[in-house]
Amino acid sequence: MAVGRSSRSQPNEEASTALGLLLLIVIAFAVFSWTATGFASPYNLYTLTRTAGLNVLLGLAMMVVIATGGLDLSVGATGVASAMFAGYLMQDFRFQMVIAIVAALCFGGALGFCNGFVVVFARVHSFIVTLASMSIIFGAMIVLTKAESVRDLPASFLALGKIRWFGYLSPMLIVSVAIGALIAIMLRWTDLGREILASGASSRAATLSGVRVGSRIITVHALSGMLAAAAGVMLSIRNGAMVPSMAGNLGQEWLLPAFLAPVLGGTLLSGGRAWVLTTVLAALLVTELTSGMLLMAIGEFWVQFALGSVLLLAVLLEKGRSTLMGTGEGI
Amino acid sequence: MTLALELQGIVKSFPGVIALNGVSLAVERGSIHALIGENGAGKSTLIKIITGVHRANEGTIKVDDRIVHFVNPRAASREGIGVVHQERNLIPRFSIAENIVLDRIAAKTFAPINYREINRLGEQWLRRLELDLDVRRPVSSLTAAQAQMVEIARALSLQSKVLVLDEPTASLTSHEAEALFRVLRQLRDQGVAILLVSHKLEEIESLCDCVTVLRDGRNATSSGPLAGYDRAALVRAMVGRDFALEQAARIGFTSTASNSVPALELDGVSTSLGHRDISLSVARGEIVGLYGLVGAGRTELAKSIIGLHPIVSGELRVHGRAVRIGDVNSAVHRYSLGYVSEDRKAEGVILMHSVLANAGITIWARLRGALRLLSDSRILSNVDPLLRRLDVKAASRHAAVRNLSGGNQQKVSIAKWLAAGVEILIIDEPSVGIDIRTKAYLHQLIMNLADQGTAILLISSDLPEMVALADRILLMKDFRLVSEIANDKDYTKISADIMSRIQAVAFD
Ligand SMILES: Nc1ncnc2c1ncn2[C@@H]1O[C@H](COP(=O)(O)OP(=O)(O)OP(=O)(O)O)[C@@H](O)[C@H]1O
Ligand SMILES: [Mg+2]
Numbered sequence: 001m002a003v004g005r006s007s008r009s010q011p012n013e014e015a016s017t018a019l020g021l022l023l024l025i026v027i028a029f030a031v032f033s034w035t036a037t038g039f040a041s042p043y044n045l046y047t048l049t050r051t052a053g054l055n056v057l058l059g060l061a062m063m064v065v066i067a068t069g070g071l072d073l074s075v076g077a078t079g080v081a082s083a084m085f086a087g088y089l090m091q092d093f094r095f096q097m098v099i100a101i102v103a104a105l106c107f108g109g110a111l112g113f114c115n116g117f118v119v120v121f122a123r124v125h126s127f128i129v130t131l132a133s134m135s136i137i138f139g140a141m142i143v144l145t146k147a148e149s150v151r152d153l154p155a156s157f158l159a160l161g162k163i164r165w166f167g168y169l170s171p172m173l174i175v176s177v178a179i180g181a182l183i184a185i186m187l188r189w190t191d192l193g194r195e196i197l198a199s200g201a202s203s204r205a206a207t208l209s210g211v212r213v214g215s216r217i218i219t220v221h222a223l224s225g226m227l228a229a230a231a232g233v234m235l236s237i238r239n240g241a242m243v244p245s246m247a248g249n250l251g252q253e254w255l256l257p258a259f260l261a262p263v264l265g266g267t268l269l270s271g272g273r274a275w276v277l278t279t280v281l282a283a284l285l286v287t288e289l290t291s292g293m294l295l296m297a298i299g300e301f302w303v304q305f306a307l308g309s310v311l312l313l314a315v316l317l318e319k320g321r322s323t324l325m326g327t328g329e330g331i
Numbered sequence: 332m333t334l335a336l337e338l339q340g341i342v343k344s345f346p347g348v349i350a351l352n353g354v355s356l357a358v359e360r361g362s363i364h365a366l367i368g369e370n371g372a373g374k375s376t377l378i379k380i381i382t383g384v385h386r387a388n389e390g391t392i393k394v395d396d397r398i399v400h401f402v403n404p405r406a407a408s409r410e411g412i413g414v415v416h417q418e419r420n421l422i423p424r425f426s427i428a429e430n431i432v433l434d435r436i437a438a439k440t441f442a443p444i445n446y447r448e449i450n451r452l453g454e455q456w457l458r459r460l461e462l463d464l465d466v467r468r469p470v471s472s473l474t475a476a477q478a479q480m481v482e483i484a485r486a487l488s489l490q491s492k493v494l495v496l497d498e499p500t501a502s503l504t505s506h507e508a509e510a511l512f513r514v515l516r517q518l519r520d521q522g523v524a525i526l527l528v529s530h531k532l533e534e535i536e537s538l539c540d541c542v543t544v545l546r547d548g549r550n551a552t553s554s555g556p557l558a559g560y561d562r563a564a565l566v567r568a569m570v571g572r573d574f575a576l577e578q579a580a581r582i583g584f585t586s587t588a589s590n591s592v593p594a595l596e597l598d599g600v601s602t603s604l605g606h607r608d609i610s611l612s613v614a615r616g617e618i619v620g621l622y623g624l625v626g627a628g629r630t631e632l633a634k635s636i637i638g639l640h641p642i643v644s645g646e647l648r649v650h651g652r653a654v655r656i657g658d659v660n661s662a663v664h665r666y667s668l669g670y671v672s673e674d675r676k677a678e679g680v681i682l683m684h685s686v687l688a689n690a691g692i693t694i695w696a697r698l699r700g701a702l703r704l705l706s707d708s709r710i711l712s713n714v715d716p717l718l719r720r721l722d723v724k725a726a727s728r729h730a731a732v733r734n735l736s737g738g739n740q741q742k743v744s745i746a747k748w749l750a751a752g753v754e755i756l757i758i759d760e761p762s763v764g765i766d767i768r769t770k771a772y773l774h775q776l777i778m779n780l781a782d783q784g785t786a787i788l789l790i791s792s793d794l795p796e797m798v799a800l801a802d803r804i805l806l807m808k809d810f811r812l813v814s815e816i817a818n819d820k821d822y823t824k825i826s827a828d829i830m831s832r833i834q835a836v837a838f839d
Contacts, residue, residue: 189704191695201681207658209659212658
């Protein structure tokens with residue numbers, strides 16, 4: 001064996017994906033500034049960063065589960081249900097805002113925990129389990145709330161939705177990016193994250209090395225539930241209310257952005273590899289594309305059509321890339 | 332010319348690595364040709380080029396003096412080249428017979444499948460290898476060695492002009508290997524050209540006519556008759572310098588007060604997999620060998636001990652305390668009991684993850700700091716000495732294990748358990764696919780572990796290895812322990828003894 005170049009000089013896959021996404025973000029920005037009137041206006045950038053904050057959280061919620069080779073269809077239902085929970089705590093029980101938000105995160109985490117528990121102990125694929133729990137959670141939420149919104153919220157909570165930095169930046173994006181950084185540290189620099197990735201890459205080899213694969217699957221589902229709850233709270237802050245239909249029927253409107261970010265960001269659907277930086281960038285790109293296309297007034301359906309196509313394309317590209325060249329770097 | 336296969340100036344590079352750098356090879360018709368070299372020398376890469384899996388960057392391939400270009404494995408098999416690769420390529424859910432005649436099923440797309448014919452054919456080829464298995468069993472239920480034999484049967488069934496075998500005997504006992512060799516000799520006499528990779532020099536000396544040695548992706552010797560080399564010369568060609576093969580013998584285990592309570596003890600254990608009344612004990616600092624033919628139930632026993640399969644009766648004791656081990660995690664972290672799997676591809680390593688991620692997995696929990704934080708450098712400082720000692724060759728510690736040569740993958744799979752620092756270690760076929768030099772280092776490491784007080788249960792089909800390492804050898808047959816032999820390290824005597832005992836039990 002002769003070692004030609006050291007691995008340091010080999011193009012790192014994550015970095016090259018990140019660079020590619022960054023390039024697309026810049027190009028899309030240039031194109032939209034030119035074609036869509038008002039795209040680069042401070043107000044549009046403000047709403048764009050606000051939506052990006054939401055999409056980043058959704059992408060991360062899906063990414064952590066995909067890292068183990070599973071998926072979570074209940075992110076929307078969990079997110080909305082948790083937000084409604086926080087809303088009732090504040091409206092009917094006069095809870096303090098911070099306590100209500102923390103309670104909502106725990107609530108979402110608990111729902112995710114249940115998902116994970118059933119996946120592990122019934123040995124059913126998370127697709128079926130979360131499809132069922134999506135309907136159950138959403139159905140129960142509609143029954144309990146009688147499909148009514150929560151609007152009588154403390155002033156401090158409503159004030160959060162009005163914060164705007166430098167005229168164009170929403171703090172929501174900053175919060176989401178900070179959460180992303182924590183998850184990146186977890187995946188890369190803790191034994192927990194390493195075990196999650198090992199479980200996703202080969203549950204058999206991980207089990208035989210002493211990793212509790214079942215626990216790790218439960219961990220990621222709980223984490224996913226918490227992140228979905230955070231997204232739900234974020235959307236409520238933006239709306240100034242908790243609205244049962246804010247993520248569409250069964251929370252389905254969140255699914256496309258939730259899958260787009262990790263898939264465009266190079267997370268392997270079969271598990272074992274997850275990159276936070278690229279997931280965040282992909283979420284930004286998706287938000288940018290959506291916003292730009294909406295401004296160009298090409299119609300909501302065409303936007304859905306375009307995003308769906310992007311998702312399919314990304315999956316096919318990843319398949320092609322992994323079959324064409326085995327890459328040098330491991331995880 | 333009588334050359335069945337000729338390669339000239341083959342160059343093959345992967346990102347960051349030049350695997351082959353101008354290699355030539357000539358295999359004569361009616362001969363058994365050995366292709367040898369250390370781990371990572373490029374043997375498997377060369378074979379993948381011969382069989383159309385990879386395409387060479389430069390160089391020519393000739394079959395029967397005609398230049399050929401293989402665009403895929405099917406093209407190679409159309410030219411009459413059959414192969415058994417180093418890693419298994421069977422379809423787990425399919426039966427043994429279906430796997431053996433797979434290509435012919437696939438060829439006739441719309442013909443109804445005649446299962447009786449398939450089973451008859453499958454059976455016929457298994458019989459030639461003297462293997463007694465129900466051909467309707469799914470391949471997923473087989474041990475590594477049985478799967479290896481099935482794959483050899485498949486290659487034989489193609490009746491190729493050139494048969495290429497990449498470490499076919501790596502996980503076989505000498506008994507099964509002999510059956511294979513008888514078939515190979517018959518084929519040679521019928522004019523088949525056979526190219527064989529092996530790290531076992533004894534079998535090469537007894538079987539092969541010609542040899543080519545590779546080192547670091549180049550020819551260390553060109554193809555020529557084996558008669559010109561003695562063992563030391565072969566080793567020198569592979570290693571690149573003189574290398575003494577003598578094993579450092581172990582002083583041996585003596586029972587003392589401090590190890591009077593066995594570290595691991597099985598008392599009348601039966602398992603859900605069919606083991607009956609197994610009693611054995613391993614003391615601190617002792618290496619107990621577990622020998623048996625393919626299918627004897629040794630790996631299954633190991634997996635039952637570490638909690639993968641239930642123990643239905645009898646008692647398992649760790650340091651004298653009766654325990655019930657529910658899963659591997661508690662085996663490792665509660666009872667300090669580890670298991671090195673025989674199946675490196677599926678169980679031993681995580682192919683898509685890096686060398687570092689694989690080697691450290693058993694010690695993450697131990698090394699982590701506050702907030703469970705754990706840095707690469709901390710893991711590296713713990714595993715790097717072992718990776719160096721075992722001479723793991725990889726582009727870097729961050730290279731995916733998938734891209735390592737088979738032997739180097741095996742080293743990673745062992746290194747993580749040598750690093751784990753467990754008190755009781757079950758080692759299943761540790762030297763499968765490892766070259767002779769590393770094997771000597773590995774044996775030294777295993778002995779050192781024992782000398783430091785680790786209790787070791789060694790499962791190996793490699794009898795010389797067993798005799799070199801074990802203090803006592805237990806014989807297993809049909810999921811029962813049948814005999815125990817004190818090992819006095821006299822190979823000829825012990826091997827004869829073991830063989831006669833296995834035969835005796837066979838005729839019971
Ligand atoms: N797909 C790949 N990508 C990158 N490097 C590879 C790939 N396959 C092989 N290599 C490298 O090529 C070299 C030769 O590997 P090869 O598998 O041919 O060795 P080998 O002689 O068969 O060794 P072993 O005795 O361990 O099986 C090794 O350094 C290996 O890391
Ligand atoms: Mg090889």
